[in-house]
Amino acid sequence: MTSYSRPPKALEGKRTPDHKNLSRFKVNAKLLLMVAVAILALIGSMFLSSLIPGLFWVRTVTATLFILFVPGFLALKVLGIRLKSFAESTLMALGLSISIVMLLGVGANILLPYVGIRDPLSLVPMTTIFVVMTTFLAVAASLKNGDVSFRLPLSLLRFRPYHLFLALIPLVTLLGVVVQNSFSSNIVLAVSILMICSIVVLVAMGKVPREAYPMTIFLMGISLLLHTSLISDFLWGWDIHLEYYAATSVIDASYWNPVPTDEMPQGLRNIFSMLSIVILGPVVSILGGAGMDVVLRVVYPFIFSFVPVGLYILFKKQTNEEMALLSSFFVISMFTFFTELPQIARQEIAELFVVLLLLLLVDNEIAISQKKALFVIFAFSLVVSHYGTYYFIITILLIGYVLGKLFDWWRAVRKHEAAPVPRLDEGSTSNAFNLTLVPLLLIISLSVLWYALASGSSPLLTIIDVLDRMGDYILGGIFAGSIIETIGMISAGSGTLLDMIWNVVQVALIVAIIVGIYLLLKKRNAASHAIASINLAALGVLAVCLAVPPLAAALNVSRIFHLALLFLAPSLVLGVVAALGMLSRISRSMGSLSRHSLKIVSAIVILSLAYNSGLMHVAIGAESTSFALDEDHDFPRFTTAEVMGVKWTVSNGPQWVMADEYRRLLFFSFETTAPMIPPPSRDLTYVNSLFYFGKYNLDNREILIKYDHVSWEDSGMLAMEHESSKIYSNPFSEAWYFKG
Template identity: 30%
Template structure:
């Protein structure tokens, strides 16, 4: 039995296409009306709303642009990317125009958003009909491919994450999550060593592995694991019904949290906690799939799978889960790169790059700035005499792309958030220049150098050097490709634009280590960003290195067998980075999903600090809510909360309170200040971040307890306490 391929919806006959679109349109409006009448639809509306926001505007834009010659995964990714762009764009226009036109002074609220999105979709339907009403060339999917044992087996894995986190949350039992991680490792091993899973299912396997690993962390505790002011920013917009784009601050420039997240909230009828725990992970899990699709253009399927698996095995997919704005930007960057190398009409390509470029800029100030510099670097790289002709690159087209993106970037950040980003860039540049000669490669001022030189032991030491091994193979792979580029007799596979971007990201990683104050985002986040471009070089470098070593011993090995070795390497690294091996051996256990029972008995102070720093505990949430409800407001506006107070109060508390956490550097506490002892502090575990170097440090909390003498305890829930300094 066959049916029309929903992933290539833009290729359906126009009548069926519009019927599918209008089904979701009418369903959403009907559910919205029922909710207004008091009828709850707790699962149906979030599901319909998620599909509506994720794909409906995107497939309409694909139809309007007449982009039909795309494979199923490309269609899916473009539909998702264009939908996210359209969601942010519509929300932005509503926020800017509705108050001016006198429609409403609270445009970012439920009724305006639902009705406006419905109107926009209806208008896009009309344009799609007029533009492309005669196209009809649908693909078909065989039901046997869906009910295939391989697909059904893979489909069980995310449910293991869901039920496994339930067991951890309510019964403190991690057995199902441990089994799930073993199954994921076996899937990766099966793909690396056999052909039992057909290569057409590799993208699905990548998505399954990713969503399971993200959910096994994000579904821990009933609260959102979200950092960097994102949830607070969304809450502010929802409370005000409006985004004030003039407020100074980089966080205020992020449309993905200031506009897009509230829009999800009102369309899906979900609170912010479940948006960050369920909705964003579903989008995040598509990122390694996009990596796979791009790498597959140049390299074999198993190498492409290995390149996408690196994102998961390095453990950095968790960074996307807790800083969704960076994921949004990186997803659009890989879509931007895919578009550059897509064999489509130049005009359509330019339209797509403009829309995707806007999306990068709107998603994250840091990532968009780094990418802009990367495009400028690439343009200069291609100016090397005769180089751009070597791989049939059009230099004018490259400079056009750079010009478009730089224009979009400058036009946004000059007028939004009172140009705060440029103040930040100048400040970072000034710090780097003032200390580059005195503190070059200093672990006291460079977060990258600190991570490189930090003393660790046991499994953490093995993990550290295996992570360095990935970076080593990537660098070696890049060197190999550059040698091939300048060697006329060697084959060169990659496009020069891609090589230029990859070189730039490697330079960024080096700068994060050698330059003081450069790695403001953090070396782990910079490395995650670099993997957008550099992940395929891991396989190339590994193959080159192993063959070179064996050649010295006068032995030979096939590329297939080398890839098997590298699969084993990456799987072991994944087991280390998710904390599976540490939990089995009780050697530095610190996973918030796997080690909740073992952390107190087997972890040292740093392990415990790292664990409780990430965990959002129920005691702390209740304390933050109590302080917000009963504390004295506007004592002293505290826009930058202490890191020891951290994301929990950021997300669940009131920033108008003057609240601090204790650390060894505090000598005196001002009057009318609230002092918060978190759950970790009650267990004598202290942690904070050095605002000068942005490096976390840990301490025994009993050392700072004398600071509480003479302070009044005003709240105690047996796991979190609040004191008031009079």
């Protein structure tokens, strides 16, 4: 019989090497249980909505939250990334989730047909793929050492009266949208904007706890976005109708065809190459059971609301909490944020990745290898989200890199020493932009590869066309118009005295940005110089647009200004504070300006929001610039009846269909070509044509031709009314057939 001896006491309670190896495979059961609950909630919500259709929203909310956060949090765990800030972790998880969804969707679209699944982008294949992918990530994450790290910070769980007031803002906004859409009253919406302004006042007075800053900027952002995105019964705006058509085409076919058809206009071809539209939207719609119009009007603004949160985190690493929050407030107070971008869904997604890339450049918590992996993922996600945003950002980063090198050389010459070689140093305690040439070249390579392969190189042809026009403008010496006139394109102005005054204010703010950049350059640390080089590049690109008005119009200067603010907003606040300090030193009577500088900045933010939201115009009785606050303001927004009229016209109309500037945009949601615009002269009227009229046309007996409202008498429509047959009519739209 073999005898077993007791191990020495010195070894009791200690693990042998074999024990240590086995412990590495210990599974985190708590994490697996949490993921299993999430998967069951997703599948259960699908069954619940099929049994009780009235609870479809449960499925939509559950699937949306699952898609946007669960894969990303698990990927962070797999990569071993643990950030101190819960807001930053959530932002990173959101970006990773969207990247995973887009890449997974493309993979399924390419590979599943080879195994006999001809509808890869349909409910069953997509649900199966997401369950398998999530399970795989959960198992991989559970093998990692450490805790689950999905815990909410305790500060968010402490209830304060301020939290109740903050939560009321989006609720009041939703109520205001319902009242405006149903009863044409803007009172509740105006109250919601006043509540947002009051938050800025509370911040200036120090009444808002700092730990609530990220939630504050998020709820203010989502409230401003929803107060416009949910106005009207259907999608409103320009590009969003093309995006809707592209996404619904994928949903209907359960497949994304990257090869465009010959009849597609170039704008639609560009959109078909953007995974932020043709993959992300359809996946959310398919799994969530919501219409694509709901996804574009609610889910995309929800995602975009995290961009101001990311800006706050980014700006905080450059300044301090209060200045960072005010800088973020200024970005969302601009007209472009809540009126232009909700109708350009692909740019909403692209800006999220822009912010994530910038956060990586100033981060000093993430290890070098992890940072490189995230940089590649987010850079490629930016490329496939929006070509226009990518072109602008890569231009700024390249110019900023060159300027940074020049500043390094200049400092080295002054000190009579060799110029330092920048490196991506994860152990650095500074907030310097770790910008090197290798990641920039990688982004460019990925973009050229994707844009050359997708949609017949349409995005590449677009930028070539823009550069060609830019060359014509510059070589031709076309610098017509004033800077003030061009800056007027940034805001929502309509040419009134109030608008001209605000244009002058915007010039002063641009001067403040220049002062802020100068102050950064004066500092002696490398971090400030690196940030200043990036800001100077953004200011230079913006200056080119402002100096060439035709180019500004072609590139949409309001969006360019908005993108520049992602870099320049902190410099603006720094410049205003410095200017107030200088005035305090010059005059004793202004000595208090320096002490109250942040309060004055807050007042500027409030005025910006009041002006750009149209609240100021409504208050003084001026011509409103807001289609959300003024139902009579002509804008490409549509009722359900108008949508029904367009669908009928698309299905039954003749070859020649005409509609005015705004009403024709609705046709892009349902076909690849839009109606022609009626000619301004009645002598040029096409025969055998069908004319479509929407609510605004019928109510005001006007049509919009070349963005000029023309009465029916002047356009010849009144005479045509007696020569046409009204072949379709509902309360808010009509179709006339003119034989000639």
